[in-house]
Amino acid sequence: MILQDNMKPLYHFIVACIGSGIVYWSSHNILYVFVFFIPAFLIDADHLLDYYLKFKKWEFPKIDILLNHLYDDYNGKVWVIFHSYELILIVTGFLFILLGKVFAIVFLLGFFSHIIFDIYAYDHKNKWLIYSLIYRWKHNFRIRSFYNKK
Numbered sequence: 001m002i003l004q005d006n007m008k009p010l011y012h013f014i015v016a017c018i019g020s021g022i023v024y025w026s027s028h029n030i031l032y033v034f035v036f037f038i039p040a041f042l043i044d045a046d047h048l049l050d051y052y053l054k055f056k057k058w059e060f061p062k063i064d065i066l067l068n069h070l071y072d073d074y075n076g077k078v079w080v081i082f083h084s085y086e087l088i089l090i091v092t093g094f095l096f097i098l099l100g101k102v103f104a105i106v107f108l109l110g111f112f113s114h115i116i117f118d119i120y121a122y123d124h125k126n127k128w129l130i131y132s133l134i135y136r137w138k139h140n141f142r143i144r145s146f147y148n149k150k
């Protein structure tokens with residue numbers, strides 16, 4: 001399943017809203033909804049970080065570049081720091097310790113609702129591995145290590 005790039009945020013938003021609705025329906029706890037929604041939708045904020053790292057100037061991002069062409073330079077870098085099993089495990093650990101296992105589980109569900117969508121929606125090499133920060137670091141975050149050339 002390869003989706004149009006510029007529609008993917010909308011699909012993530014829809015999945016995050018449906019998941020949040022299920023979380024609210026089953027728990028009636030608005031805090032669980034936030035804990036689900038943040039990794040389910042807002043982890044894509046790291047694409048904004050990639051945008052600023054690439055262009056190195058503070059401006060309102062050009063939406064077409066952000067959604068469609070941010071990773072066109074086959075010799076460039078892709079950081080997507082929040083799309084990371086390792087970071088999510090650390091955050092989940094903190095949630096578990098500070099707020100308990102339900103928060104940790106809901107957070108993980110939100111993260112995986114996002115990552116599984118990304119895994120199947122993008123035409124990546126090593127679809128599961130690239131969401132490991134260590135794996136990306138070992139490949140020096142090079143775009144050509146993760147993306148098939150368009």
Ligand SMILES: [Zn+2]
Binds near residue numbers: 114
């Ligand atoms: Zn994503």
